[in-house]
Amino acid sequence: MLLGRLHSFTPARGSTMPYYTALPTGFITLDVDGDPVVDTNTNYLLNTFGNSDEFDDYDVPGDQGTGVTVNQGDPLTLVDSDGTDGGTDPSQANVPGTYLGDVVLANLNPIVLAGITVTLDPVQGDLIQGDNGVFYMVTDEPLVQNGIASPQLGLTVRIPGVPPLTPPQTLNLDLGALSGNPLTAGIAAGVQTALNTAIITLDADGTGTITVDDALPCFTAGTMIATADGPRAVDELKAGDMVVTKDRGLQPIRWIGSRKLTTRMLAANPGIRPIRIAAGALGHGKPERELLVSPQHRILVNSKIAINMFGTSEVLVAAKQLLSLDGVDYATDLQEVEYVHFMFDTHEVVVSNGAESESLYAGPQALKSLDTNALRELVAIFPELGQHTLQRRPAGARRLLTGREGRKLAQRHATKKRELLELQP
Numbered sequence: 001m002l003l004g005r006l007h008s009f010t011p012a013r014g015s016t017m018p019y020y021t022a023l024p025t026g027f028i029t030l031d032v033d034g035d036p037v038v039d040t041n042t043n044y045l046l047n048t049f050g051n052s053d054e055f056d057d058y059d060v061p062g063d064q065g066t067g068v069t070v071n072q073g074d075p076l077t078l079v080d081s082d083g084t085d086g087g088t089d090p091s092q093a094n095v096p097g098t099y100l101g102d103v104v105l106a107n108l109n110p111i112v113l114a115g116i117t118v119t120l121d122p123v124q125g126d127l128i129q130g131d132n133g134v135f136y137m138v139t140d141e142p143l144v145q146n147g148i149a150s151p152q153l154g155l156t157v158r159i160p161g162v163p164p165l166t167p168p169q170t171l172n173l174d175l176g177a178l179s180g181n182p183l184t185a186g187i188a189a190g191v192q193t194a195l196n197t198a199i200i201t202l203d204a205d206g207t208g209t210i211t212v213d214d215a216l217p218c219f220t221a222g223t224m225i226a227t228a229d230g231p232r233a234v235d236e237l238k239a240g241d242m243v244v245t246k247d248r249g250l251q252p253i254r255w256i257g258s259r260k261l262t263t264r265m266l267a268a269n270p271g272i273r274p275i276r277i278a279a280g281a282l283g284h285g286k287p288e289r290e291l292l293v294s295p296q297h298r299i300l301v302n303s304k305i306a307i308n309m310f311g312t313s314e315v316l317v318a319a320k321q322l323l324s325l326d327g328v329d330y331a332t333d334l335q336e337v338e339y340v341h342f343m344f345d346t347h348e349v350v351v352s353n354g355a356e357s358e359s360l361y362a363g364p365q366a367l368k369s370l371d372t373n374a375l376r377e378l379v380a381i382f383p384e385l386g387q388h389t390l391q392r393r394p395a396g397a398r399r400l401l402t403g404r405e406g407r408k409l410a411q412r413h414a415t416k417k418r419e420l421l422e423l424q425p
Contacts, residue, residue: 045199046107046143047148055078058077059076078097078138103126104122107201117157124139149196220340221233235338261337262336272294275295275329288354296320297357300315344359
């Protein structure tokens, strides 16, 4: 089994999908071929949907290490491995089931209040049938919270103009932002009420795939790591070498591994391509030269925005969650890549091309992404990482942000034009 952080469902969509919502009974059925059929003869209202639950990962059968493509009819499990997110994940439960393809949700009729027209933006997601027989829609943001339309639902708001004084306007706002905008504050409560009982349509044609990311945090060969002997290429390091860590000074590498991905592997699974962080993109001249890491490799952020959001200035964020920032993008020009990962006795922050980032974090996602030989080596060195404890969560060197938290942090930095390392000494 490969446990991978959520990734795009089609190449055109790059967001991750951390919520599942139970659909009303009868809305979806399956025909004799196993394809989804949408009931168009009954009105299904949004407030008859289940409350949206946040989840953490997909667990899918397949080859380990380089990503798995899930097709219609393939089994998978929505995994809840984080017990600290009860506010957004009230059920705290895994959902085993079957992937049934893409689905798009929309409201049947626009809402018109005080001459203002409000339309729910179509919500793209994927359709899962649980082994319990319930159909679920997986989406990036929650659909329903506490029995009502989620404030995070996106809306298109068209405000008529008053010729010749003002032209018509079109706004794109979340439901929760209506009350804070002077042009829409007067209709905010009415829109909430209308959406709660909006007639919902679904478009599910049984097509689409999911590509599940490689969950292993890695450096690329050639990355320069600060060591007792000065900067050294990560692919030249070996077990026993002393590496500079942020919290515990020089520490010996206990285990190091690597893996090469070919052109064919990268073409088949573009989501496992490295993330390129341009020189200076993090702020304070960091990294000192471009840094290439795997999508799940966490980068240290040190900012006032982190304090406001999480109560601490330093947090670790997966590189793929920083894609909204200038200078951070997938390295689409590489024909092949070698990933290198190393581990200490504890999770550490190290210096890579002048920027601070993590060593290998031996959580369940990373361990299940290792091949059998690599995992056997690790367990020999760290017996506590045996199969019976694969769900353990060791302490992180800093707070490890979830995908959604990391994206929100990056978006705020981008909007406010603040550097990720604004508090760096």
